[in-house]
Amino acid sequence: MAARKQRSEPAVFIVNPQAGGGKSEKQLKQLLEEIASIYGNAKIQYTERKEHATELSRAAVKAGAELVVAVGGDGTISEVAAGFFDANGKALKPLKQAPALGILPAGSGSDYAKTLGIPRSSAIALQILQTKKTRTVDAGLIDFVGNNGKKTKRVFINIADVGIGGEVVEILERQGKKMGAFLSYQIATLRGLIGYKNKNLEIVLDKKQKFDGEYNGIVVALGKYFGSGMKIAPDAECDDGLFDVVMLGQMSKLEMVAKMQKLRKGTHIYEKNINVYRAKHVSIRSASRALIDSDGEMPGECPAEFTILPAAIKVVVPPTN
Structure with a gap:
């Protein structure tokens, strides 16, 4: 050779x-x-x-x-x-x-x-x-309240979310991933669902389209996958200058568990109480404490502002990409 x-x-x-x-x-x-x-x-x-x-x-x-x-x-x-x-x-x-x-x-x-x-x-x-x-x-930029109680900023490159995702990541950080990524995420998700209550959120897209109500979670996506292979935003493109905003509406714990397989396949977006929008800016406020997940880390909580950083970074990719 x-x-x-x-x-x-x-x-x-x-x-x-x-x-x-x-x-x-x-x-x-x-x-x-x-x-x-x-x-x-x-x-x-x-x-x-x-x-x-x-x-x-x-x-x-x-x-x-x-x-x-x-x-x-x-x-x-x-x-x-x-x-x-x-x-x-x-x-x-x-x-x-x-x-x-x-x-x-x-x-x-x-x-x-x-x-x-x-x-x-x-x-x-x-x-x-x-x-x-x-x-x-x-890329995306989040303005939020950090774990130290102070306003801070953080860049993310894949997916950020508010609600159940933040709760799961907080549990995952405590329990670790000794059982492997897939099983660890599944266990953390089930543990998170046991004590989780849907959040009363106010969401504003591009400072004009407003939503109020009970939500399981709001996902602000650049990439398609999170949670060790869940295809949460199947139509997201990481270079279109827009977030795919997946709104997981109010649902019971049993409904959420029942949708897990569809979340993994990306077919959940056709379910009732789940809607997808596209935006360059997302504002989220919560009536109660709502944790943030940023690329698999839990850096803080709402209120939060998510702003797209278009054409922000060059990434080496496969020749066919």
Whole structure:
């Protein structure tokens, strides 16, 4: 077999060593050796805490990296993508000068990678990186109340939601994913439903279309999947400049459980009490505490404003994407 030609472009790989419950040392070593054989001068950095990936990514963007790769699950991908922006959601560099975001799925959840057609196989994902084919995609900015009680902002790249999703993520953060992504999400969802009460919400789309009432949850989607493979927004396109807003209306716990399989297939959008709209801006207020899920993390609660950041970031994708 011919020796691989090393690439000279600056590349930074940001690795979450705890992704997927902590990849085995052998698996991680093999992956890093493969990276080194292709990107000989690449910088490999490890995350040590929450939001550390954003700090590392932001430093790489400012230093002029041409490729910044997230090695991990949806949380790591989201944090690395957030590093392309400042704390107020403003791009650090014009799109033409900004690096591309690369994705090597290595976590328990790979929902955003699935939307982009990037497989779970690290070997194939590495081959995709080498094609350098990029797709310019949207991001979203949330203005909300953080867990510290202060108003804050956060960039997301896949899906954010208010209501049952935030409750499930809060439970998931406590219980962990030791049983694997799919089973862990299923258990957290069932646990969340047991004590969950539909929220009295006020939703305003593009500052003109208003909805009031009891809702199970409101999903603000750029990608199609969340919750380890649930096709929550089957018609969403991550580069159309619009959120797909999936409104899960008032429903009982039994109704929600009965719809789980349809949620996974994406056929739930044809059910009564579920409606889909498209918007560039979404405002959500709640009469009671309503938690937010942002790319699989629970950063705070309502009131919240969601604003589209169109054509915000370049992502390396498969040649057929």
